[in-house]
Amino acid sequence: MLKKSGIRYREIRQLRHTHAILSILAGDNPHDIAKRMGHSNLLTFFNGYAKYLKEYQSESKLTKFLFSNDDFCRNSVEF
Numbered sequence: 001m002l003k004k005s006g007i008r009y010r011e012i013r014q015l016r017h018t019h020a021i022l023s024i025l026a027g028d029n030p031h032d033i034a035k036r037m038g039h040s041n042l043l044t045f046f047n048g049y050a051k052y053l054k055e056y057q058s059e060s061k062l063t064k065f066l067f068s069n070d071d072f073c074r075n076s077v078e079f
Contacts, residue, residue, distance in 0.1 A: 020045075024052045 002009055016037065023033045030053070034045035 020049055021052050024049060 020033055020037060023036075024030070030045055030049075031042060033049075034042055037045070039045045
């Protein structure tokens with residue numbers, strides 16, 4: 001059926017990774033994803049999927065919060 005449909009064969013392991021990555025991109029909680037995948041701890045999850053997390057590729061939410069139109073924070077925090 002896959003051949004007739006033109007869909008390339010995938011091992012079940014590849015579907016597992018696809019699920020994890022799509023869940024990350026959808027904004028699911030990493031703890032919940034790791035739990036669904038059966039990881040014993042979050043370190044296992046982050047070792048494999050950290051590169052797909054949006055927060056690791058963009059400015060942090062804390063930085064945006066601290067420097068969002070507040071002159072007090074902008075002037076009192078030095079990096």
